[in-house]
Amino acid sequence: QVQLVESGGGLVQAGGSLRLSCAASGRTFSGYNMAWFRQAPGKEREFVAGISRSGSSTRYANSVKGRFTISRDNFKNAAYLQLNTLKPEDTAVYYCASDRSGLGIRSSVVAYDYWGQGTQVTVSS
Secondary structure: OOOEEEEOOEEEEOOOOEEEEEEEOOOOHHHOEEEEEEEOOOOOOEEEEEEOOOOOOEEEOOOOOOOEEEEEEOOOOEEEEEEOOOOHHHOEEEEEEEEOOOOOOOOOHHHOOEEOOOEEEEEEO
């Protein structure tokens, strides 16, 4: 079993930046694709970005492409999401998730096995 703990959220003005971290327990972190999702009030949880087990491949939602960057450090059992040029519409709870299937980077919520508790990102205008 994998436990995921997010951190790094907060309140930031539009145009600002944040870096989210996801700390994972367990010795098999490098065997999982990792992803970040977000959920705004009254909306469904949506895919933001994903990264392959080795870190060599990434995938982004169109809404964040060019502004957000996902990365991982398998030695530290951690994944990261750098959020730049933030917009008020980026306000949401951000979750990291792991996928042990061994398939490509998937964007569906149901594809992911383990989830963190989430970290709030609020962008003021």
